[in-house]
Amino acid sequence: MSGWLPFAPDASHAGADPRLAGARLTIDLSALAENYRLLVRQAAPAKVAGVVKADAYGLGIEPVARALWRAGCRTFFVALPEEGIALRAVLRDAEIFVLNGLFGPEAAPAYAAHRLMPVLGSQSDLSCWEAFGWDGDRPRPCAIHVDTGMNRLGLTADEAFAFAEENALTGALSPRLLMSHMACADDPRHPLNRQQLESFQAVKRAFGQTDSSLSNSAATFLGPAFAFDMVRPGIALYGGAPVNGRENPMLPVVTAEARIVQVRHARPGETVSYGAHAKLDRDTVIAIASAGYADGYHRAGSQAGVPLRGVVKQSACGVTHGRRVPVLGRITMDLTMFDVTDLGTAVAPGDWIELFGTNIAIDDAAAAAGTISYELLTSLGRRYHRTYVGGE
Numbered sequence: 285m286s287g288w289l290p291f292a293p294d295a296s297h298a299g300a301d302p303r304l305a306g307a308r309l310t311i312d313l314s315a316l317a318e319n320y321r322l323l324v325r326q327a328a329p330a331k332v333a334g335v336v337k338a339d340a341y342g343l344g345i346e347p348v349a350r351a352l353w354r355a356g357c358r359t360f361f362v363a364l365p366e367e368g369i370a371l372r373a374v375l376r377d378a379e380i381f382v383l384n385g386l387f388g389p390e391a392a393p394a395y396a397a398h399r400l401m402p403v404l405g406s407q408s409d410l411s412c413w414e415a416f417g418w419d420g421d422r423p424r425p426c427a428i429h430v431d432t433g434m435n436r437l438g439l440t441a442d443e444a445f446a447f448a449e450e451n452a453l454t455g456a457l458s459p460r461l462l463m464s465h466m467a468c469a470d471d472p473r474h475p476l477n478r479q480q481l482e483s484f485q486a487v488k489r490a491f492g493q494t495d496s497s498l499s500n501s502a503a504t505f506l507g508p509a510f511a512f513d514m515v516r517p518g519i520a521l522y523g524g525a526p527v528n529g530r531e532n533p534m535l536p537v538v539t540a541e542a543r544i545v546q547v548r549h550a551r552p553g554e555t556v557s558y559g560a561h562a563k564l565d566r567d568t569v570i571a572i573a574s575a576g577y578a579d580g581y582h583r584a585g586s587q588a589g590v591p592l593r594g595v596v597k598q599s600a601c602g603v604t605h606g607r608r609v610p611v612l613g614r615i616t617m618d619l620t621m622f623d624v625t626d627l628g629t630a631v632a633p634g635d636w637i638e639l640f641g642t643n644i645a646i647d648d649a650a651a652a653a654g655t656i657s658y659e660l661l662t663s664l665g666r667r668y669h670r671t672y673v674g675g676e
C-alpha cells in the first residue's frame with residue numbers, strides 16, 4: 285500500500301471514500317421497512333412480496349433484501365437468474381421468483397441449484413421446465429404468468445386454460461403462484477384495469493387453490509379486489525408515488541446529494557454551459573456541483589435543454605441551505621450548474637446540494653427530466669458514496 289489513501293487503502297470501487305466522492309446517496313432502511321409495513325396494512329390479508337430486480341431499483345439488493353426480510357418479507361421477485369443467485373447468497377430461506385422466465389435448458393440447472401422459481405410465461409418456458417424434470421419425487425416449483433393486457437410476458441388466457449387442464453391430469457409442473465401484471469394501474473380510471481382484473485379472475489378459477497398475484501405498487505391501491513393472495517410492490521417500497529396525481533403515502537427512502545466544488549460569479553449577457561442556451565440577465569452566482577448525467581442526473585432536466593417530446597415543463601432543481609435553486613444551463617456528464625444568486629453569499633465549495641430525496645420528491649425530480657422515478661433510481665450509477673442508515 286502506498287499510503288496515499290489512508291482511510292480506504294483497498295478501495296476497489298468509486299465512492300468508497302466519502303472524502304473523495306462527488307456525490308452521495310443516503311438510503312434509509314427504516315423508511316423502507318416502514319413503507320413495507322404500510323403496504324402490509326394496505327394489502328391485508330394478502331401477503332406482500334418485495335420486488336428487488338435491477339439491484340433493488342438501484343438501491344443495493346443486499347441491504348434492501350435484508351431490511352425487507354427483517355420487516356417480515358419472505359417472498360422476493362427479481363428479473364434475472366443472476367439477480368436471484370445474488371439474492372440467494374443473502375437470504376438462505378427466502379422464496380425467490382425470477383420474473384423474466386426460464387433462460388433455456390442451459391440455464392435450468394442454475395435455477396435448481398439456487399432454488400430459484402422461474403416465472404414461466406411461454407409455451408417454451410413450460411416445456412423446458414417440464415423437461416428439466418423433477419426434484420426427487422415431485423416437480424420443481426415455479427410460477428405461471430398469464431398475460432391479461434400487457435402483451436409483454438405471459439401465456440395467453442387460452443394457453444393458460446389448456447395448461448391448467450392438462451397439468452391437473454399429469455401433475456408435470458408444480459405452480460406455486462399464478463400471476464399477471466397490470467399495464468395502467470397508476471391511472472385508476474383506466475378501463476383496462478377492470479378488464480385485466482376480470483380476465484385474471486377467469487383464469488384463476490381454472491387454477492383451483494393455487495395462490496395468485498396481480499398487483500404491482502399502483503394496483504395495491506386500486507382496492508381489495510386486486511389484492512388476491514399476494515401483491516408485488518417495487519417502487520412504493522423505495523418511496524415512489526404508487527398512483528399518479530394522488531398524494532404519495534410512502535416515505536422517501538433515498539436522498540442524492542452532490543458536492544459543490546466551485547462557486548463563481550457571472551455577468552449579464554454571459555452564457556452558461558454547452559450550447560450557450562442559458563443567457564444571464566442579471567449578475568449571477570453559480571454553484572458548480574459534482575454530479576451529472578453519468579450519475580443518472582438526466583441531461584433532459586436541463587433548463588433550456590432538450591425537451592423530450594415537449595413534456596419538460598420545468599428545469600430540475602436542487603436544494604441547498606434550505607432553499608430550492610434551479611439548474612442553470614445544460615447538465616453535463618460530471619457537473620451541473622445551479623443558480624444560487626438568491627442565496628447571497630451563503631454557498632461555498634464543500635457544501636452539498638440535494639438532487640432529490642427528503643426535500644425534492646423523486647417523482648418531481650424525474651418529471652423535471654421527462655421521466656419516471658423508476659428510471660431515475662435505476663440509472664443512478666456507481667460513483668455515489670452510499671450510506672445506509674436505520675438498518676437495525
Ligand SMILES: *Cc1c(COP(=O)(O)O)cnc(C)c1O
Pocket residue numbers: 335337383464465499500501502516517518519520
Ligand atoms: C417490476 C414489476 C413489479 C413491481 O412494479 P412496481 O410498479 O415497481 O410496483 C411487479 N410485477 C412485475 C411483473 C414487474 O415486472
